[in-house]
Amino acid sequence: MELAVIGKSEFVTGFRLAGVRKVYETADIAATESVVKSVLEDKSVGILVMHNDDIGNLPEILRKNLNESVQPTVVALGGSGSGSNLRDKIKQAVGVDLWK
Numbered sequence: 001m002e003l004a005v006i007g008k009s010e011f012v013t014g015f016r017l018a019g020v021r022k023v024y025e026t027a028d029i030a031a032t033e034s035v036v037k038s039v040l041e042d043k044s045v046g047i048l049v050m051h052n053d054d055i056g057n058l059p060e061i062l063r064k065n066l067n068e069s070v071q072p073t074v075v076a077l078g079g080s081g082s083g084s085n086l087r088d089k090i091k092q093a094v095g096v097d098l099w100k
Contacts (some may be wrong), residue, residue: 004039004072006032011051011078029057036062045072051076052076 002021005015016023022045025033027032032054039045053061055076066074 002044003047003049004042004045005049006039007051007054008033011054015049029054033058033062036066039072040065040069042072048072048075049076050076051078053078053083 002006002022003015004024005012005021006024006026009025012023012025018092021040022039024035024039026035036048036050036058039048048066050066054067055074058066
């Protein structure tokens, strides 16, 4: 399973420097929406990392798909919104709470 990162240049640069191979730099919401749809269909991606503000700008149906996705597990970082709880995402993906 691979890690994929989608977002603006300043968000994805650190992941690219860390050696993540599936880095998708997007400039606007239309490009982000297109890339998200293709990554959701990519069976080799296990974790999708996006900026919370970018997720918030997506259409409601696509946001719902991301929130309910088990594979890839979607992790939202940064932003002004509430964000996703990594512990809840792992629990959803694995089926058990690993911290208990």
